[in-house]
Amino acid sequence: MFSPENLMAAFDRVTDYWSPRVIGQVNDQLLKVAKLKGEFVWHAHEGEDELFYIVKGALRMEFEDHTVQLREGDILTVPKGVRHFPVADEECWVMLIEPASTKHTGEVVTDRTRSLQDQLS
Amino acid sequence: MFSPENLMAAFDRVTDYWSPRVIGQVNDQLLKVAKLKGEFVWHAHEGEDELFYIVKGALRMEFEDHTVQLREGDILTVPKGVRHFPVADEECWVMLIEPASTKHTGEVVTDRTRSLQDQLS
Numbered sequence: 001m002f003s004p005e006n007l008m009a010a011f012d013r014v015t016d017y018w019s020p021r022v023i024g025q026v027n028d029q030l031l032k033v034a035k036l037k038g039e040f041v042w043h044a045h046e047g048e049d050e051l052f053y054i055v056k057g058a059l060r061m062e063f064e065d066h067t068v069q070l071r072e073g074d075i076l077t078v079p080k081g082v083r084h085f086p087v088a089d090e091e092c093w094v095m096l097i098e099p100a101s102t103k104h105t106g107e108v109v110t111d112r113t114r115s116l117q118d119q120l121s
Numbered sequence: 122m123f124s125p126e127n128l129m130a131a132f133d134r135v136t137d138y139w140s141p142r143v144i145g146q147v148n149d150q151l152l153k154v155a156k157l158k159g160e161f162v163w164h165a166h167e168g169e170d171e172l173f174y175i176v177k178g179a180l181r182m183e184f185e186d187h188t189v190q191l192r193e194g195d196i197l198t199v200p201k202g203v204r205h206f207p208v209a210d211e212e213c214w215v216m217l218i219e220p221a222s223t224k225h226t227g228e229v230v231t232d233r234t235r236s237l238q239d240q241l242s
Contacts, residue, residue: 002182002197002198002199003197004196005195005197006195007194024196024198025170026150027150027170027201027219027220028148029147031218049147049148050147053128063123068122068124068125071127073128073130074125074127075125075126075127075152076123077123077146097150097152
């Protein structure tokens with residue numbers, strides 16, 4: 001028996017900002033939900049693209065040479081190796097798609113870094 | 122410069138049922154949108170999982186030994202090799218995530234089969 005996951009129910013279970021939760025898998029990619037607010041940290045994922053889908057709110061994605069403003073319903077893939085800095089002026093709900101190998105804050109480790117284990121618990 | 126895709130704008134461009142359109146890529150997976158109505162065909166993707174996210178409406182996914190009713194916001198991954206038969210009693214909008222190698226109707230080929238080239242055009 002296969003059971004679906006519900007996206008909104010998954011967001012209801014998220015209590016901390018910048019702390020993704022794994023809600024599904026397709027092939028070698030994980031599907032995650034996260035609530036974002038404020039600034040994150042500059043980082044890159046050397047070997048993995050990361051897809052952002054804005055479910056609610058807005059997100060400003062800063063790159064080294066330009067900024068992309070994301071609104072509800074927008075989808076953006078940050079290519080592997082590209083440094084990015086997500087900023088949510090107001091609370092933003094995102095769905096993420098990235099491989100299991102993706103490190104949350106790339107090669108940067110801060111007290112805000114979440115391990116994959118954290119994201120599964 | 123990176124540019125986002127908007128999910129709702131992508132659905133606005135879809136005019137045919139059961140005819141997925143590629144709207145993004147993350148690593149080796151394609152992100153697609155499709156509008157579904159009525160019955161599709163029984164098929165399996167031998168080597169690829171396929172993720173369904175119900176953006177609007179409802180979808181009944183029939184398997185050989187059980188049926189899963191999907192509603193708005195529900196997410197279900199059909200594992201590789203599993204025969205499935207999607208039925209939408211009313212119009213349903215889905216986001217799909219699957220590898221570029223995925224054949225639309227698996228090893229079954231009908232007049233409803235769309236090539237990857239069709240899905241990119």
